[in-house]
Amino acid sequence: EVQLVESGGGLVQPGRSLRLSCAASGFNFDDYAMYWVRQVPGKGLEWVSGISWNSGTLGYADSVKGRFTISRDNAKNSLYLQMNSLRGEDTALYYCAKGATAVGFYYPMDVWGQGTTVTVSS
Amino acid sequence: EIVLSQSPGTLSLSPGERATLSCRASQSVSISYLAWYQQKPGQAPRLLIYGASGRATGIPDRFSGGGSGTDFTLTISRLEPEDFAVYYCQQYGSSPFTFGPGTKVDVK
Numbered sequence: 213e214v215q216l217v218e219s220g221g222g223l224v225q226p227g228r229s230l231r232l233s234c235a236a237s238g239f240n241f242d243d244y245a246m247y248w249v250r251q252v253p254g255k256g257l258e259w260v261s262g263i264s265w266n267s268g269t270l271g272y273a274d275s276v277k278g279r280f281t282i283s284r285d286n287a288k289n290s291l292y293l294q295m296n297s298l299r300g301e302d303t304a305l306y307y308c309a310k311g312a313t314a315v316g317f318y319y320p321m322d323v324w325g326q327g328t329t330v331t332v333s334s
Numbered sequence: 335e336i337v338l339s340q341s342p343g344t345l346s347l348s349p350g351e352r353a354t355l356s357c358r359a360s361q362s363v364s365i366s367y368l369a370w371y372q373q374k375p376g377q378a379p380r381l382l383i384y385g386a387s388g389r390a391t392g393i394p395d396r397f398s399g400g401g402s403g404t405d406f407t408l409t410i411s412r413l414e415p416e417d418f419a420v421y422y423c424q425q426y427g428s429s430p431f432t433f434g435p436g437t438k439v440d441v442k
Contacts, residue, residue: 247431249379257371257379257422259431271429274335307378312390318426320369322390324378 214238214323216308221328224298232328234291234308242286245269245311245319248293250304251327260306261293264317271317275301298332305329336361336425338434346442353410355437357423362403364427370399370408373436374419382421383408413439 220232234246248260261282262271270282281294291308306328309321337360347353357368366386371379381390383399386406396411410417418441423434 249433256436257373257424257433259424259433262429262431271431273430312381312384317429318364318367320367320381320384320390320424320426321371321379322381324380326378 214310216310216323216325218306218308218325218328221306221330223331223333225334226299226332228298229294229296230298230330232293232295232306232308232330234325236289236291236308236310239310239323240314241284241289242266243314245317246284246291247309247311247321248282248291249307249309249321249324250302250330251307252304258304262311262317263291265311265315269317295330298330300332303330303332335430336363336428336432338423338425338432340421340423340434340437342437343435344438344440346440347413348442349413349415351413353408353413353417353439355408355421355423355439357401357406357408357434359404359406359425363406363425366402367425367427368399368401368406369424369426370397371422371424372417372419373422379422410439 247262279297308325310323311319312322368386370383373379387399
């Protein structure tokens with residue numbers, strides 16, 4: 213079974229850092245682009261960041277560029293999101309998602325985790 | 335950045351009726367790299383349509399997508415009780431990928 217499990221969320225003060233992780237199983241992780249998408253409860257979806265299968269292509273939303281860094285460890289079947297200089301508006305449920313087709317970067321997301329909650333507040 | 339708008343914001347229909355949802359992009363979407371997702375309360379989104387008109391694995395044929403350039407539609411031919419949800423369009427042809435604000439389909 214293809215599965216994505218996010219972890220690392222929690223309560224953090226503004227200006228501090230947090231690192232999210234996503235553990236993948238049930239597919240050849242190193243063949244697929246991976247993404248982070250966030251959602252404020254009761255609001256819409258916001259694409260945060262993406263990384264190609266070989267880390268050669270990275271993408272970020274304007275709202276997080278320069279503060280967040282996406283990375284992956286294919287040996288560990290894991291995706292990461294390093295979040296620095298956190299702000300109140302970063303408070304959301306963060307989903308990890310898998311690209312629908314092997315190789316490349318420009319794909320929709322066909323498998324999603326259940327998300328990890330980040331709350332930025334003093 | 336490509337900005338997506340969706341209309342209507344809410345669509346109130348009865349089971350068995352046809353639903354037509356619209357998604358408009360601020361500039362042409364590359365190679366029709368436009369997807370539709372369904373999200374129900376408390377659940378992660380589910381991919382319905384990719385490439386503007388391709389159905390994802392396991393998606394019933396009552397869901398269909400169309401359009402190109404800047405104008406796209408999602409049609410649900412006959413609403414089933416499980417189809418009442420929020421629907422998002424997303425472009426993935428240029429980075430940053432972006433989502434529309436969503437259309438809620440609720441029971442009339």
